[in-house]
Amino acid sequence: MTTVDDPRTGAAPEPTGPVSTIDYDERIPNNVNLAGDRRLQRALEGWQPKFLDWWKTLGPALPTEDVYLRTAIAVGRDGWAHFEHVPMEEYRWGIFLAEQNPDRQIAFGKHKGEPAWQEVPGEHRADLMRLIVIQGDTEPASVEQQRILGNTAPSIYDLRNLFQVNVEEGRHLWAMVYLLHAYFGREGRDEAEQLLKRNSGDLDAPRILGAFNEETTDWLQFFMFTYFTDRDGKYQLGTLKESAFDPLARTCEFMLKEEAHHMFVGTTGVQRVVERTAEVMKAKGGEATFEDGVIPLDVVQKYLNFQFSVSMDLFGSEQSTNAGNYYSSGLKGRWQETRRKDDHVLLDDEREMNYVEDGQIRQKTVPMLSALNLDLRDEYVADCANGVRRWNQELEDAGLTERLFLPHEGFNRKVGAYASHHVSPEGEVIDDAAWEAGVGGWLPSEEDRRAVAALMVPVYTYGEFAPWIAPPKTGINDQPVEFDYVHLAEEGMA
Amino acid sequence: MTVAPDPSSVASDLQWVREESPTWDADKVRVIGGAPEGAFVLPFSDGEQLPGDWFSARDAGGAVVGYGRLDTTWGGDAEILLAVDPGHQEAGVGSFVLERLEAEAAARDINYIHNRIRDHAQRDVVHDWLVVRGFRGPVDGDLRKRVGAGGRRPRPEARPASSAASGTPDGRGPGHEEQGGYVDVEEHQY
Numbered sequence: 001m002t003t004v005d006d007p008r009t010g011a012a013p014e015p016t017g018p019v020s021t022i023d024y025d026e027r028i029p030n031n032v033n034l035a036g037d038r039r040l041q042r043a044l045e046g047w048q049p050k051f052l053d054w055w056k057t058l059g060p061a062l063p064t065e066d067v068y069l070r071t072a073i074a075v076g077r078d079g080w081a082h083f084e085h086v087p088m089e090e091y092r093w094g095i096f097l098a099e100q101n102p103d104r105q106i107a108f109g110k111h112k113g114e115p116a117w118q119e120v121p122g123e124h125r126a127d128l129m130r131l132i133v134i135q136g137d138t139e140p141a142s143v144e145q146q147r148i149l150g151n152t153a154p155s156i157y158d159l160r161n162l163f164q165v166n167v168e169e170g171r172h173l174w175a176m177v178y179l180l181h182a183y184f185g186r187e188g189r190d191e192a193e194q195l196l197k198r199n200s201g202d203l204d205a206p207r208i209l210g211a212f213n214e215e216t217t218d219w220l221q222f223f224m225f226t227y228f229t230d231r232d233g234k235y236q237l238g239t240l241k242e243s244a245f246d247p248l249a250r251t252c253e254f255m256l257k258e259e260a261h262h263m264f265v266g267t268t269g270v271q272r273v274v275e276r277t278a279e280v281m282k283a284k285g286g287e288a289t290f291e292d293g294v295i296p297l298d299v300v301q302k303y304l305n306f307q308f309s310v311s312m313d314l315f316g317s318e319q320s321t322n323a324g325n326y327y328s329s330g331l332k333g334r335w336q337e338t339r340r341k342d343d344h345v346l347l348d349d350e351r352e353m354n355y356v357e358d359g360q361i362r363q364k365t366v367p368m369l370s371a372l373n374l375d376l377r378d379e380y381v382a383d384c385a386n387g388v389r390r391w392n393q394e395l396e397d398a399g400l401t402e403r404l405f406l407p408h409e410g411f412n413r414k415v416g417a418y419a420s421h422h423v424s425p426e427g428e429v430i431d432d433a434a435w436e437a438g439v440g441g442w443l444p445s446e447e448d449r450r451a452v453a454a455l456m457v458p459v460y461t462y463g464e465f466a467p468w469i470a471p472p473k474t475g476i477n478d479q480p481v482e483f484d485y486v487h488l489a490e491e492g493m494a
Numbered sequence: 495m496t497v498a499p500d501p502s503s504v505a506s507d508l509q510w511v512r513e514e515s516p517t518w519d520a521d522k523v524r525v526i527g528g529a530p531e532g533a534f535v536l537p538f539s540d541g542e543q544l545p546g547d548w549f550s551a552r553d554a555g556g557a558v559v560g561y562g563r564l565d566t567t568w569g570g571d572a573e574i575l576l577a578v579d580p581g582h583q584e585a586g587v588g589s590f591v592l593e594r595l596e597a598e599a600a601a602r603d604i605n606y607i608h609n610r611i612r613d614h615a616q617r618d619v620v621h622d623w624l625v626v627r628g629f630r631g632p633v634d635g636d637l638r639k640r641v642g643a644g645g646r647r648p649r650p651e652a653r654p655a656s657s658a659a660s661g662t663p664d665g666r667g668p669g670h671e672e673q674g675g676y677v678d679v680e681e682h683q684y
Contacts, residue, residue, distance in 0.1 A: 070674050081675050126610055126635045133636075134568055164674065187635055205640065209570035210603045238679060253679075260677035260684070267684040268672070313569035313603075319545035321536075322567045370545040373567070387684070414603045415569040476674040 029094030062150030063489035098253035106244040108344040109330040116246040136176030141212035144200035152456035154466035160485035223269030224307035242333025275470040278398035309412035315377040324369035507554040516548035521558040528580035532614035562591040600642025
């Protein structure tokens, strides 16, 4: 057991298993022996000031002195975190790859059984770079989307969690930029520059993926984003973790360790909103409204419908030639590839897929290799359902009969088999008139968003929470809920 | 001797047709198979259903003179395929197909389309053709073009973050996500 005197530090067991420590003496903390590659080090040191400019311009807008943040100090199986109050612009963004397995073999596709690649094969260079660029583009996008949320934080605890997510999304950008600089030469450096030039919602140079250009208007949307959209990121990272290109696989494996807390923030954030609304519903013996100071359950459902559907679009079309090629080439596997009980080549496999014909949702059989986007999306949907069950438990515990639910996969879709059709949340194919008549009850209206925004009054007193959200059960790193997680700058408290 | 059709007379009469259930058929063999060797890698057999959104450009008589395809690997980013019947090249068909593909992508809230030119004899010519039409990227890599109006709001005004204060480097955290620790993906609980 580690013993320290600082009362703000909770008990923490020592890590077990192999760990790879991180060199904090370097200007860019890393466990990739950056000091041994001066050329790469210079390239990244050239990129670092541009990143810091971006962070100062488009990172969190609320002025703070410091924030109680975790940073990685080891990347072994247990992944070990160090917690301290850090000025955010001095956060140790760095390059951390999971432990290398020198015997790792490619687990799928036409290269199955061959040693994992430590360098980029020429024939897959463009595709690998595209995968890294797309993943890299999402990381700073969410920071940009959430930059003003700190101004309306429901508590210091939530503010700290927002900033933790933000700095780690920034670190994930670093992770992708490292790969671009280290393995893709001049073109990689050019793409790394572009990752800072595209901006969320920018008319001329938006972020690549649609959901990363939507404005995060309030904290309910932030929690929904962290639950549904970050979860898409988790699943994409899970497929890249299987990649034959070992540096990419190891990078994504460590990013997934960080993502766990981001998922926690979304899951429990929505759960605490539902808990508070359920309390009021129980006390009133009926529906809770904005006048009660909480978010009505039907508005929570509308936010859920919106964020789930736009996140479903992130998986692309159900069928994609590129997705199949990525798999066969060994670039991108399936979720938990090594646990699958099949040949990991899939040339002869098929699956069922929904599509719309004559106003009906029908099924057809398609080659599995063409439908890997759908395979991943199905895994994602099953995971999303777990959180909804957790949220409904709050309603059940309050003795209420109302329930939240995931809308049908075809609801509000702009990409894929449902793109040119209207489908209700219950899964009925409907015409334009029925859609127009129902959409106000299914998706958040401007009025709904304004009413939610009106509740978003900042609460910066330690241990206090806005009335629309329940406090958490525990604090971070064994600290109390009322811990001084964030020290605001004077101008932030004005 | 091949006489190129008059561009103005061909392109102005073209129709854009979405294929509801695209299959690998004789028209595709004729149009796509007529491209330079190596331009496309589409290993489909006769009658096989095709992934992606397929569209054909048809002349006034209904004959297929070009194809376009969107392959949306992610929402927001789609690869295009563009092929013109060898007998109708340099007649504005390619520009017609590209314009329509861009419109189709924009209608799906896709922000960028991309294309990679495979290794074939007319690679530089195709690269120049795409660059003139707004694509950016190397001849041997991804060429990308912004389409549609996915951007929804102006860039936020620059505002510098606060200056620093020192922290206290103390705590080490356990591996549970609810306490902020790092967690292996197989152990995610949320």
